[in-house]
Amino acid sequence: MNPDILRERQNATFDIEKLTNILDGGAERTNRRREIREVLVLNDPDFDYGTPTSLPTMILKLREYGISDPVEINWYKSMYWGTGREALGLHYVMFLPTLYTQCDSEQFNKWVPLIIGTYAQTEMGHGTHLRGLETTATFDPATQEFVMHSPTVTSIKWWPGGRNPLFLPLIFLSIPLSASLFDLFLSGFALPTCSGIVIGDIGPKFGFDAVDNGYLKLEHVRIPRENMLMKYAQVKPDGSYVKPLSSKLTYGTMVFIRSLIVGNAGIVLSQCCTIAIRYSAVRHQSEIRAGEAEPQILDYQTQQHKLFPLLATAYAFLFAGQYMIDTYNRISGDINQGDLSEMPELHALSAGLKAFTTWTANTGIEVCRMSCGGHGYSRSSALPDIYVEFTPSCTYEGENTVMMLQTARFLMKSYRQVQAGQQLSGAVSYLNKVHHRVMAPQAVSSQLDLNLNTLVDLYEIRAAMLVELAAQSIQQESARGKCQEDSWNNSTIDLVRASDAHCHYMVLKMFRDKVDQIEDPGVHSVMSTLAHLYAIHGMGNFTGDFLQAGVLTGAQVPSVSKCLKGLLAEVRPSAVLLVDAFDHHDKMLNSVLGRHDGNVYEAMFEWARSSPLNRTEVHESFHKHLKPLQAKL
Numbered sequence: 001m002n003p004d005i006l007r008e009r010q011n012a013t014f015d016i017e018k019l020t021n022i023l024d025g026g027a028e029r030t031n032r033r034r035e036i037r038e039v040l041v042l043n044d045p046d047f048d049y050g051t052p053t054s055l056p057t058m059i060l061k062l063r064e065y066g067i068s069d070p071v072e073i074n075w076y077k078s079m080y081w082g083t084g085r086e087a088l089g090l091h092y093v094m095f096l097p098t099l100y101t102q103c104d105s106e107q108f109n110k111w112v113p114l115i116i117g118t119y120a121q122t123e124m125g126h127g128t129h130l131r132g133l134e135t136t137a138t139f140d141p142a143t144q145e146f147v148m149h150s151p152t153v154t155s156i157k158w159w160p161g162g163r164n165p166l167f168l169p170l171i172f173l174s175i176p177l178s179a180s181l182f183d184l185f186l187s188g189f190a191l192p193t194c195s196g197i198v199i200g201d202i203g204p205k206f207g208f209d210a211v212d213n214g215y216l217k218l219e220h221v222r223i224p225r226e227n228m229l230m231k232y233a234q235v236k237p238d239g240s241y242v243k244p245l246s247s248k249l250t251y252g253t254m255v256f257i258r259s260l261i262v263g264n265a266g267i268v269l270s271q272c273c274t275i276a277i278r279y280s281a282v283r284h285q286s287e288i289r290a291g292e293a294e295p296q297i298l299d300y301q302t303q304q305h306k307l308f309p310l311l312a313t314a315y316a317f318l319f320a321g322q323y324m325i326d327t328y329n330r331i332s333g334d335i336n337q338g339d340l341s342e343m344p345e346l347h348a349l350s351a352g353l354k355a356f357t358t359w360t361a362n363t364g365i366e367v368c369r370m371s372c373g374g375h376g377y378s379r380s381s382a383l384p385d386i387y388v389e390f391t392p393s394c395t396y397e398g399e400n401t402v403m404m405l406q407t408a409r410f411l412m413k414s415y416r417q418v419q420a421g422q423q424l425s426g427a428v429s430y431l432n433k434v435h436h437r438v439m440a441p442q443a444v445s446s447q448l449d450l451n452l453n454t455l456v457d458l459y460e461i462r463a464a465m466l467v468e469l470a471a472q473s474i475q476q477e478s479a480r481g482k483c484q485e486d487s488w489n490n491s492t493i494d495l496v497r498a499s500d501a502h503c504h505y506m507v508l509k510m511f512r513d514k515v516d517q518i519e520d521p522g523v524h525s526v527m528s529t530l531a532h533l534y535a536i537h538g539m540g541n542f543t544g545d546f547l548q549a550g551v552l553t554g555a556q557v558p559s560v561s562k563c564l565k566g567l568l569a570e571v572r573p574s575a576v577l578l579v580d581a582f583d584h585h586d587k588m589l590n591s592v593l594g595r596h597d598g599n600v601y602e603a604m605f606e607w608a609r610s611s612p613l614n615r616t617e618v619h620e621s622f623h624k625h626l627k628p629l630q631a632k633l
């Protein structure tokens, strides 16, 4: 083991295993995750790491081991495929959940065990604006069929992932059967027998290469009436239409995957922090004091300033992910029972946190890569691949700006309710105080009150202020004679800013609540330090907001920076131990820089030598192209 890494792991001030258990949701979950990893994957003789041929093996193994829990499926898949996406991702996280949530019982029993499918909602002309989708589904009572059709070039289904060129069970979203409703269809087209179908691949992408994203054009293709997913809405044999309790129930799968993406952003950021911090512990470069040995780059304050706030953010997002999934499970359970009362709140929370966490993680991956210098740009670090695979999460499952505006819609509605004298509950209850809060600068000392509860309060006031400013912008636009829609559009910068601040407050509050639940003194102490770091770092980035909200004075601003530097120094001794607690296996991380043993250079040389370009002493291109040219010169 590299001596630097060895030294970093001595004198631990907290129990790493207990922190890993907290991240997993308990010791039993940690044990089960490791059992799946060590026994069912790594020690399985059939396991052929990450090669395409192992995809069928993986599916059969999941069935052989009886792994059906979505979290356990993901543990198994992530061991198989490491940090990359794989072709079945969409099947497991969108196609199956849609069947689970939108099929009636007869359809469920008929389809769920049997098929692998995709989710074809987006069209060439519309991905965000679902009410603009053009694919039609016209019911023919005479034959009891729906006629599916792509009337325009922009209506061609574009992007469905993992579409199988031979068999196409896919979930469709087609334009309204009635005024403003959408419906989902399962269409099992067996090619090439089924005429009227034109399918293909949309061509090379930025990345995401393990997933074949395709296109699908339908020319009056007929499917049985029974293929409409009929849990919430039905078309009867006589063509009459039974409306769902809410037209937004059709959007349920997107809310589910957005909820998953929140925790996934934390996982991806934790992977990158593991790589960058372990590498920064073994990399020596330049000098701090003339004549002394080159220091670990982790001892540079700028390196700590790059990485430790991201480390705190990774923990914050992992805890936010746990909260999001728990909230999703609770509210979707109520929805299943016909209680839709909290559906708007679930939508606003999942949409906002999906955007907030993916934007932050997306930027964070690049900071981690660049903090590793040239070796971060090598594919051996895994960081370029992680970035390429993660960055579309800011676009898919709801483009981030649009998602932030959905949250803003809920915040404005809540603000108007407060103005009308209603008492709010849930995540926006802090708006109840928006009219009674003293916004004038408080007479505070130049020292910052570091109490975590106080910091959460300051973020709450900041969010409330920005919600009020956005609402005032809309009111001012209206007062200038703008229609409601233009008033909204002319305030969307403020609205996104308000949603961002609301999400930032929510994530800090979740982090504080999780820290409060930690009983082990050592773990509580180090997690409390990270939560403080997360809050103070955010204050440093958005100082203007806190000054404008009157919760920070000019005299206190220097203490924000001073406090930040102190917290970086406090995290430094535990940094490697904190990434060890994420418990990412070398095989899954697949990074020469992030190896658990820290033996980076030896591994990098072996990795380079294994490159296809090094298979022969002299590359064949010399003999094929250069040598003949030399002979002519």
Ligand SMILES: CCCCCCCC/C=C\CCC/C=C/C(=O)SCCNC(=O)CCNC(=O)[C@H](O)C(C)(C)COP(=O)(O)OP(=O)(O)OC[C@H]1O[C@@H](n2cnc3c(N)ncnc32)[C@H](O)[C@@H]1OP(=O)(O)O
Binding pocket: 070, 071, 074, 089, 090, 093, 119, 121, 122, 127, 128, 129, 130, 131, 161, 248, 251, 252, 254, 255, 257, 260, 261, 264, 343, 344, 347, 395, 396, 397, 398, 399, 402, 406, 409, 410, 413
């Ligand atoms: C364990 C593993 C983890 C893995 C993590 C992920 C790995 C990645 C795996 C696979 C790769 C992903 C592949 C990608 C797939 C896709 O991208 S599928 C397609 C995704 N597409 C979208 O998300 C479309 C986005 N657009 C929309 O959702 C909607 O068009 C909209 C923007 C919400 C607008 O809808 P609409 O116009 O109908 O509604 P509005 O007029 O804006 O609002 C009207 C009211 O409806 C409420 N509303 C809107 N949506 C919802 C909802 N989902 N639930 C509840 N309520 C909703 C809205 O708030 C309004 O309410 P109000 O009137 O009271 O204000």
Ligand SMILES: Cc1cc2nc3c(=O)[nH]c(=O)nc-3n(C[C@H](O)[C@H](O)[C@H](O)COP(=O)(O)OP(=O)(O)OC[C@H]3O[C@@H](n4cnc5c(N)ncnc54)[C@H](O)[C@@H]3O)c2cc1C
Binding pocket: 090, 119, 120, 121, 122, 125, 126, 127, 128, 129, 158, 159, 160, 161, 208, 213, 392, 395, 396, 397, 398, 399, 401, 402, 405
């Ligand atoms: C890797 C990848 C995989 C995908 N897989 C699938 C899949 O399996 N199935 C599927 O159905 N789809 C899939 N998609 C499509 C994805 O869901 C859409 O790309 C996404 O919903 C965004 O829609 P769009 O492409 O139409 O972007 P647009 O909405 O056209 O966005 C373009 C710009 O317009 C802005 N904009 C749009 N509306 C508004 C508004 N109301 N207010 C302010 N600004 C706005 C956006 O902010 C953005 O800046 C995938 C996409 C990617 C990248």
